[in-house]
Amino acid sequence: MRAHKVSIIVPVYNCEDTIEKCLLSLINQTYENKEIIVVDDGSTDNTSKILQRMAEKQNVKVVRLPRNSGAAVARNEGVKYSTGDIIFFAEADAYYANDYVELCVKHLEDSKVGTVIGALHAWPTNSIWYKWFEAKRRVTLHNYKPLGGWFYRKSDLEKIGYYRGDLRVGEDRELSLRLKRKLELEYAYEPKALWYHKYPYSFKAILRKAFRNGFNVIKFNKVIGIHRKMFLRSVAYVVLVASSIVSIILAITYKNILYILYPLLLTLSALIYPAYQLAIRDISTKEFKEYVLLFPLVQGLETLFFSVGYILGTLRSK
Numbered sequence: 001m002r003a004h005k006v007s008i009i010v011p012v013y014n015c016e017d018t019i020e021k022c023l024l025s026l027i028n029q030t031y032e033n034k035e036i037i038v039v040d041d042g043s044t045d046n047t048s049k050i051l052q053r054m055a056e057k058q059n060v061k062v063v064r065l066p067r068n069s070g071a072a073v074a075r076n077e078g079v080k081y082s083t084g085d086i087i088f089f090a091e092a093d094a095y096y097a098n099d100y101v102e103l104c105v106k107h108l109e110d111s112k113v114g115t116v117i118g119a120l121h122a123w124p125t126n127s128i129w130y131k132w133f134e135a136k137r138r139v140t141l142h143n144y145k146p147l148g149g150w151f152y153r154k155s156d157l158e159k160i161g162y163y164r165g166d167l168r169v170g171e172d173r174e175l176s177l178r179l180k181r182k183l184e185l186e187y188a189y190e191p192k193a194l195w196y197h198k199y200p201y202s203f204k205a206i207l208r209k210a211f212r213n214g215f216n217v218i219k220f221n222k223v224i225g226i227h228r229k230m231f232l233r234s235v236a237y238v239v240l241v242a243s244s245i246v247s248i249i250l251a252i253t254y255k256n257i258l259y260i261l262y263p264l265l266l267t268l269s270a271l272i273y274p275a276y277q278l279a280i281r282d283i284s285t286k287e288f289k290e291y292v293l294l295f296p297l298v299q300g301l302e303t304l305f306f307s308v309g310y311i312l313g314t315l316r317s318k
Contacts, residue, residue, distance in 0.1 A: 004108070006034040006101055007084030007154075011074030012051070012092035013041040018123075018198055020050055025095040027058055031102040036060045038092075039078045042068035072163035072171040079154075079162060087157060089150045089172070094123070097194040104151050107188035114156055114185025115149030115176050118193030127201040132298060146187040148176030156183060169213055170220030177224060203298075210302040214309025218317055231314050234307035241304055 008026050012019055019038075026036055038055075040048055042065050055062045063081055065074060075089050086105060090096070096118075104116040122133035150172075160182045163171045179185055200209050214234070221227040251259035 003033045004086045004105060005084035006031060006086045006088050006105060006151075007079075007082035008034055008036045008088045008090050008101070009075055009078035009082065010036065010038045010090045010092050011041055011071045011078065012038060012043065012047055013068055013071075013074075014043050014045045014047055015092040016043075016046040016050060018093045018095075019047055020054065021095045022090070022092055023054055023058070023060060025098070026090060026101075027060070028098055029096070029101045030099050031105065033084075034101065035082070035084060037078045037081050038062050039074040040064045041071070041074040042066065070165065070168050070171075072167055073165045076162045076165065079157065082154065085154050087152045087154050089152075091195075091197060094195050094197040096196075100193045100195055103190050103193040104188075107190060108151060108153060110188070112186055113188045114152065114179045114183060116151040116188045116190060117146050117149040118195050119189075119191045121194060121196045123196045123198035125201055129199065129201040129203070129206065133199045146189045148173045149187050152179070156185070159183065164223075167220050167223070169216040170223075174220060174223055206298070207301060207305045210305040211309035214306035214311075215313035216309075218310065218313045227314075230310060234310040237303055237307045238311065241300075 010019075010022065010026070015022075023036065023038070026034075036059065038051055038060060040051055040062060048064070051060075051062045054060050061081060063077060065077060079087060086108060088101060088104070100118055104118055107113050107116045120137060122130050122137060124130060156179060160175075160178050163175055167174060176187060180187070200206050218227060221230050247259045251257060
């Protein structure tokens with residue numbers, strides 16, 4: 001059987017710290033019949049210089065956009081320059097195991113499969129937040145079902161259209177949903193294909209990203225019909241947190257412990273989820289088990305900042 005040619009498209013915007021390792025991991029893939037197309041989405045840091053240097057030494061094609069237009073637009077631009085029959089949309093702030101492409105492409109031999117994704121890990125660092133993200137990943141991997149993928153047949157993309165350029169968040173999932181609805185194709189998950197994504201490794205950056213995601217995901221949620229539900233859920237969560245704070249203030253002011261029962265019950269209920277997951281899921285090392293217990297605090301604050309962003313974004317869009 002003729003080996004599929006894989007066009008690897010990498011949109012990049014201000015990723016000077018990660019782009020070289022990303023591209024080297026793609027260049028060194030065991031799958032040989034491939035091309036690498038990098039779309040510089042108007043970077044203002046040293047990304048462009050790194051790309052120029054790598055393009056001169058490696059078999060990498062660089063396409064430059066005049067201004068930052070978002071990952072969706074950059075990916076679509078990359079497809080225009082592709083010559084492969086399989087498209088792999090890679091991430092500039094991630095790196096990939098050498099057999100990642102080889103393992104994922106095999107799934108597209110199945111005519112029922114339309115897109116493929118590998119097993120996500122956190123980009124290893126010495127940060128406490130690397131361990132938090134890795135613990136979170138290991139817990140949520142239980143009964144994991146993919147919500148989309150990164151590998152597509154080019155012929156399928158031509159049938160359903162490409163990424164929606166007006167979406168800054170959720171554009172990847174929207175494309176996968178469209179593929180499933182229009183062509184009735186399934187998502188495939190390859191647990192042996194490993195990739196490592198860099199997350200915001202500081203508490204402030206985590207909360208900032210949560211707020212930004214809430215603010216920017218509104219259009220995507222309107223497209224898939226869940227905006228009203230998400231807005232009401234966000235309002236309810238903010239009210240819940242606010243009422244808990246008021247209860248604590250009242251307990252301190254009036255020295256009455258009964259006021260604190262409400263937030264205490266909420267805290268205990270939040271602890272049930274990680275405790276349950278720890279009971280049914282073997283986290284391989286003790287260091288990760290410790291960080292799973294951060295779930296109630298970090299996850300709760302992430303949800304709060306996301307909810308506030310969602311509410312403000314909704315009000316602004318009206």
